[in-house]
Amino acid sequence: MVMATPVLAQTSKVTGTVTDSKGQPLPAVSVQDKKTSKTVMTDESGKFSIDAGANSTLIFSYTGFTKQEVGVLNHSVIDVKLEDDAKTMDEVYVGYQRLRKSDVTGAISSVKASELNLSTPTISQALVGKVAGVQVAQVSGAPYGGAKIRVRGIGSINASSEPLYVIDGYALGAMVGQQGTGTNNSSQGQGNGGNATNGYNAAASGNDIFLNPDDIESIEILKDAASAAIYGSRASGGVVLITTKRGKTGKGKLTYDFQLGSQSLAKKVKLLNAGQFTDLFVNGRNANYKDILISKGVAWDDAFYSDDNNTRLAKSGQTATNCSVCIIKDLYDFPTQKIIAPKYNTDWQDVLYDNALVTRHNLTFSGGNNGVRYLVSGGYLDQPGILNSTYQKRINLRTNIDADVSPKLKLSSSVFITNTDNREVQEGRFNQGPILGALVYMPVFPAFNPDGSLAMSYANAGAQFDGFSYAFQGIENPLALAQRVKITRKGIRTTANTSATYEIIKNLSFKVNIGAQSYKEKYEYYFPTNLSNGINPPGSSQSVLAANAAAQNLDIQDRLAEYTLNYNKQFGKHSFNALAGYTAQQTTTDVVAVAAKDFTNDLVQEITAVGSTPGDFSIQSNTGKSVTTLVSYLGRLVYSYDRRYSLTGSFRTDASSRFGPQNRWGKFGSVSAGWAVSNESFYKDWLGAGPTLKLRASWGLTGNNNIPNYKYEQDVTGVGGAVFGNTVYTGSWSGGIIDPTLGWESTSQYNFGADITTLNNRLSIIANYYISRSYNLLYSRNISAISGGTNAAITNNGTVSSTPVGVLTNLRNSNIHNTGFDLQVDYKAVQTKDFNLSVSGNITANKNKVVSLGGASEIQVAGAERSYITNITREGDPVGSFYGVKVAGMVRQGDMDNVNADWAVYKANGNKFPPGYKLKAFPVSTYSTTPLNPGDLYFKDSNGDGLITDADKGIIGTPYAKFTYGFNLSMNYRFIDFSASFNGSYGNQIIDGQDYYIRNMEGSGNQYAVIDQRYRSEAQPGNGHEYRSSRGGSQSNSTRLSDYYLQDGSFFRCTNITIGANLGMLGVTKKLGLAGLRWYAGVDNAFTVTKYLGYNPEVDFNNGSNLTPGIDYGKYPLVRSFNTGVMVTF
């Protein structure tokens, strides 16, 4: 739109104002005389002044707006209104290039920064509930943890299903772990999963590498295989493309954000109080005493309940150092058999968790002129954890420059630096991690001594009472564990990326992209002498001996080179877009991990305080180097006709150094088609006013190469010593056999989708349905021990139990099916000048089924505590289904005659029933060596042989939701805005591994509050679900994994509520000289509705393992955070 006033002179001064479509002045617009190439810029109020010829033409250009050419035509004043560049607004990044949205034929979810919940510390958390077809689970509340992202189900068993992250076009390189195993971006070490204990695992949650959420412009997720295929052998888990903010032409703009948050435990687990616990404790000890005496053939008399501890020891044959029939005399009056009210009632959750005050600062400066645009940002996050002692302190620095060197040559460069400083805590089992410890530790013990110091070793020595040791779980004051075990991680990640695009001829451009990333990390662990060791108190010789330290240096260097050619051509109604490329990427990792022991005290808490014996210092097994390389050729062709039909084909071939020489090159590709039905002439307003309707169909093939390096060659990997005479000699041995044909696993997926907008663009619906098949599964296939392989060890009490020997291979003819749909609906319900209201929602459903394991045996895995099997992967069922026996009921007093009659027959016949014997009562469990008692559970005998054996086990539940969903509400009234986000899951179950300790009726540790409703006697039968209490002896029957331990994992959560005010519109702001001012306040994880008894129904104890989903076990609990902040623009 041009308004002009005529002048007469040949060359004269031309002035004017440039504004945007809303009439706001645009500063720094470039105004060029086409004839003379003379260029000026508009000033702050959009005004310009240029000497131009009367017949000349002025070119107005500004990034983000359509370029406009205006003839001078003797005018002296030219006012120009620039239109938003609809093309750039409507483009989607699809990997290696941007495409017009209308040409996209795959299933891609795009999330703008404005849709994210930016008060969370990580990008993955900001995505919770926002994307259909993508499950984002908040599995940890640790300040250094993130969320788990899974795209469209599980298509793998051994390899990771983590998506590939691509940040500003840089696909993160081969991940790190033990010599390049696994998929994590920071290392594991002693105390966090590196030494056969399950602790916090960086593998699960660090993959968005702690980018600053404030730096995000948009996130695209390539969900279907057709879209992801351009990333070839790394794309089976989907691809997350993160685009960060860049500078825009214009006056420099400075923005400062400040956020203050108060975090607290989102949910407190309901446990027994000290009085209820004492009841359980006394009850369990007496029951055990009775069980033991009866099994010894002693005639029971209830008067024995009055036996003192020494009598109990003598009669039961137990020892004072580990007495499971003794009772603390402060809690039980032996002669009257009455409970004595406990002196302390400690709530260990209150002791361990605090409110944490989180502060976040963010400064961004951006602008651009003369063809150069820049952005500089810096962020600082100080995030203490709610668990006393943990924290993350993070600095994010980012710089990017875009320069138009000439009309043909463009340069773009960015540098990110992220510096993290963590204090972490070990998770998992209570004797290692305080989280489960705070649930198990006995409420009858004090947290602090009268002098304020930590009360130590109460559970163990029992010396505080009467010198007996009461066979409590070997556990120490959880607060002491949290404070005294030191786990720190300091990392610095530098990513630099530079690209140059040169337009060789019109429509054909060549792009070189060179990137490099460096990550250096120091991980340290110190376990002190002043914690108890088993039953030995702090400072005892055993505790001093148990002290140890570890230190680990990690160095990752990743290099990337990408060369792409891009050709764009439009003639008539035909439009072509062709891409061809070559990429090479190399990742080297170098880990040095050492451990030291034999500390004499805690004065120096470093490996340097190692003892003097040579064996005190050792190299950890994850020490080593590795190099991973990937070479790829790729191409994509997009054709569209008349904006009605579009067709896309892509191809990629990858060669990875991880694969065997016989199987090194993988080929991947896709075809997809779209039909914009609404652009057809026959299409009228079928779906309401101003509709668009596009139908899409696609097929793609992607791969997964998430396996360790060098798995195709058999190496001499073992080193250990043999002793002859008095000398240690070094011995060596080879690892197990290998598969030289090792390759990638493949996923082939069809996707059918529809994009609909209607009601004048106010309602938009995106729906996708997909069918995928994964095959050539990467799997450590069981193989006989004759192969010389070793089994992953689970160390317990000196002896080692283990998993079967395996060899990593591709299961040919294997097949895992995933089918599902996802639906995204956005509705702008009210759109007025003062009031806007929009709602959006998404729902995702996925069905997973193992069709074939390609000849491998079914896979049974112990997912929680020690060696009890929790999950099974077998043909016909979903990956990692819950496996066990089913509870058929509870034994009651009235059943006992029949129970005893059956038991007598069973024993008399050599532990089986004679053929044709008809059971009088319940099947006999071969897991149990003692007969059933009233209050015990009995199980379903599915094969009807009268015995409960492994043959009676079956699928008892599913870790997978029937559907997951999210919805968001946002509204604004004048300068006030409000938003609320929710997400949830329905129909999945959880095996709470914590039950092994906090729902075992032993009284050897605290229990869920529901245990107060257990069976006590026929007069007090409880709720009929919680079985009787006993400390050991007879309970092995009830504690077998059964559906008793399954819990409903459905939940509904309010992830965020925010209210904000844009004070920039107020006069007072302008008076202060500010360009903008926004204030907001909100709450993250406001509430969760769930029946689950533990902290958080989004469980992931095994850190994303496909084979053991749905297991909870001492993970860092989720936090609720109240935030407030201001954002000032200068």
Added chain:
Amino acid sequence: MRNIFSLLASALLILSISSCGKSFLEKTNPNAVRVDVGYTTEANITTGLYGVYQALRTANCIGEGAQLWTDDRADDVNTTDNQSNNGEPFQFSAFSLVPGNSYLLSHWTALYAPISRANVILNAIDTVTFANNATKTQYVAELKFIRALLYFNLVREFGDVPLTTEKLSTIQQTTALTFREKKEKVYAQIVADLKDAVSSNLPVVQSTANKGRVSLQAANGLLGQVYLTMATTLADNKIDNLNNAKTYLLACYNQKTFTNLSDIPFADVFDVTKKSTNAEIIFQIVYKQGDATYGSSLAKNNQAKGETINSMFASQTAGGLFTKDLQNEFEAGDLRTAYSIKFAPAVNGWFITKFRDNSAGATKDGYGGNDWILMRYADIILNLAEVYLYLGDNATAATYLNMVRARAQRPDYATMIATDATYKARYPTLKLAILHERRVELAFEHHRWHDLTRFFTAQELVDYFRAKNQADFDNSPLTNITTKDYYFPIPLAEHNLNPETMYQNDGYTQ
């Protein structure tokens, strides 16, 4: 910023690297050498041989901690905790062992580890030139001895087991060999390997510096024990096997370097300062005193709270426990009783004192120097008693039995039968008397379970257990034992590999 430029500069290097194509993609493990180039020199083969010895040391194999599959399984020691570790260790002593037991799988795998390591080295050794060919033939004999020893353990505990003497390198090759070979064939391989060993140039007795390595004494002794076991557990050739047992046990006996067993005090056998020079010890796994990694922890682990007899280590536990049934077996006045067990007032119970190292060298952390004795002359002598018994020569049998009794300063067999009514009632036959002598002499040395399965058939074993007094067995119900328990089940994971060829032992479900 300089850092960043160097980063990008290094990335540019990828241009030149990646253009090399093949070499850019072919990466070998920088931290390890490929197995086909790893064993090509005498020095490498030597470390490979040591690697085979190393595999013996673990508790899952036959090291000092291997109690679960031996004494716990038998009537000597009882695990009473059926809660910890999901009750899995408890299954061994309670005769409620299920195929899915993960400890059992570990044991199975650990028994095969030295076998497969030995196969790799035996496969490579032929093409390697040694400075002295005698070294090579000795190595081969040592490797074959160890392979035989482990197959002997496997066949005794599981019956028919997969048998391979090849170096395996592919999945196909391994799968083809994943089948249970009849136990007769497994014994044939054991005998073949040991015959090679007894006819080799191994030293009769290893030097003090080489204690822990295989000797001719050990090869003869083991071959004799193998034949003895074959005689009582295989259907055929009983007499031939007994005669062969006699031949090789006597060959071993005749290689002894002492005159009378009584010349070696019982306590000396377990004396840490004499472990490398004691003439009775034939084959042992050596543990290094004061060493956190290679030291023995038996003395420390067995020690009860408040005691100092075993170790300077201050124990807080009840120490090494054993059954009342075993305690009853010790004869009053037997010097072995006082040496092997002790009552600890602090825990109001008995504990094991057979393995002691309370010297300063073992430190207060309890890194003992106790070697784990796999074979000693008392064992061989009692085996000879067994052989003569089965050959019908009770008189000679009693002579050998009496050698062991004499050292313990106990009256001879004839005197006991004539004068001690309790003894006569408890051990009415010479066979039971020999078994009793073995139980006391070799208590806690992990022989008991293999002795029981050698002395008894499955049914006899069940009867033997059921005749005992439940009160002497704590929580493990004696009624649980059935004939199936004679063998361990095949671990579930191995059975599942091929349920037909890896068939389960009788009586085990799944």
